[in-house]
Amino acid sequence: MGPDPAVAAVRLAVRRTLREIEPGDLVLVACSGGADSLALAGALAFEAARSGHRAGGITVDHGLQEGSAERAADVVRTMAGLGLDPVEAVRVVVGESGGPEAAAREARYAALADAAARHRATAVLLGHTLDDQAETVLLGLARGSGARSLAGMATAAGRYRRPLLDLDRDLIRRACMAMGLAPWDDPHNGDPAFARARIRRDVLPVLEKELGPGVAAALARTARMLRDDADALDAWAEQALQEAADPPGDGLRIDVLSGLPRAVRTRVLRRAAIAAGSPPGTLAAVHVDAVDALVTAWRGQSHVDLPGHVRAWRRYEKLLFGPSETSQATRTVRAGRE
Numbered sequence: 447m448g449p450d451p452a453v454a455a456v457r458l459a460v461r462r463t464l465r466e467i468e469p470g471d472l473v474l475v476a477c478s479g480g481a482d483s484l485a486l487a488g489a490l491a492f493e494a495a496r497s498g499h500r501a502g503g504i505t506v507d508h509g510l511q512e513g514s515a516e517r518a519a520d521v522v523r524t525m526a527g528l529g530l531d532p533v534e535a536v537r538v539v540v541g542e543s544g545g546p547e548a549a550a551r552e553a554r555y556a557a558l559a560d561a562a563a564r565h566r567a568t569a570v571l572l573g574h575t576l577d578d579q580a581e582t583v584l585l586g587l588a589r590g591s592g593a594r595s596l597a598g599m600a601t602a603a604g605r606y607r608r609p610l611l612d613l614d615r616d617l618i619r620r621a622c623m624a625m626g627l628a629p630w631d632d633p634h635n636g637d638p639a640f641a642r643a644r645i646r647r648d649v650l651p652v653l654e655k656e657l658g659p660g661v662a663a664a665l666a667r668t669a670r671m672l673r674d675d676a677d678a679l680d681a682w683a684e685q686a687l688q689e690a691a692d693p694p695g696d697g698l699r700i701d702v703l704s705g706l707p708r709a710v711r712t713r714v715l716r717r718a719a720i721a722a723g724s725p726p727g728t729l730a731a732v733h734v735d736a737v738d739a740l741v742t743a744w745r746g747q748s749h750v751d752l753p754g755h756v757r758a759w760r761r762y763e764k765l766l767f768g769p770s771e772t773s774q775a776t777r778t779v780r781a782g783r784e
Contacts, residue, residue: 520551
């Protein structure tokens with residue numbers, strides 16, 4: 447008699463991921479103790495023992511709730527009981543930049559990257575599900591983001607792998623229970639103070655009720671298609687940037703930029719602005735649109751100021767990027783003090 451169908455589905459997803467990693471390499475699972483990551487840890491322990499991979503686990507203690515250290519210790523014991531080695535809990539300090547969700551995510555990924563480097567892990571498995579992907583798409587829609595944001599989370603990005611992106615949360619919870627694992631339900635997941643929690647609790651259920659079942663799967667499917675489109679456009683933009691910057695270091699050629707489709711041109715302009723020092727987190731579509739007007743709606747306007755004290759201007763059929771006058775003046779004052 448084979449395993450429970452839900453367990454088999456989770457194990458198969460992990461098995462497919464491990465096929466892309468050399469046997470003998472160390473694979474870590476990021477485990478919060480929730481049903482998704484706990485089922486992932488159980489499946490990794492089972493599959494790695496059969497594929498010849500080494501498997502360990504990391505849990506991140508954000509220190510945001512009472513008793514978090516004790517829960518992290520429980521997760522470590524559970525992972526060790528599954529046969530994962532090495533296992534550890536990492537305590538992080540969550541800042542305030544970008545809001546609580548973004549700050550916690552930044553601290554968590556920094557801890558995972560550090561743990562992967564210390565243990566020389568080839569990959570870190572994350573427990574994001576199809577439902578998480580649907581929520582990510584809706585968050586992108588609410589922000590008015592472009593195709594890259596609506597494309598959601600990638601199955602593979604650097605050292606990170608998301609084996610469960612095609613499986614829904616209910617199936618994975620069933621797998622967790624069938625494995626005999628007791629998950630911890632983070633109260634933050636239902637806290638309406640967090641945008642993702644509101645989408646999970648209020649928005650998606652309404653969409654399912656009014657539009658019929660399968661909305662989450664449809665959103666995740668849309669994300670996959672948009673990711674393919676965004677990848678293609680990004681590759682085109684990278685090539686176009688090199689053509690527009692010929693010769694290098696002398697600005698971007700207007701004739702090359704003006705001949706590009708807007709979807710490609712704006713990607714080129716965004717890349718150029720970031721390369722000049724404009725922070726990607728604050729460089730918004732409105733800024734890129736203003737720079738685009740220097741190319742497509744030139745009326746003699748002088749320049750566009752961008753976040754990070756970066757300026758874009760047009761001269762002799764070239765689009766140039768450099769420090770703004772404010773940035774230059776600041777450096778001059780500092781140099782005088784020194």
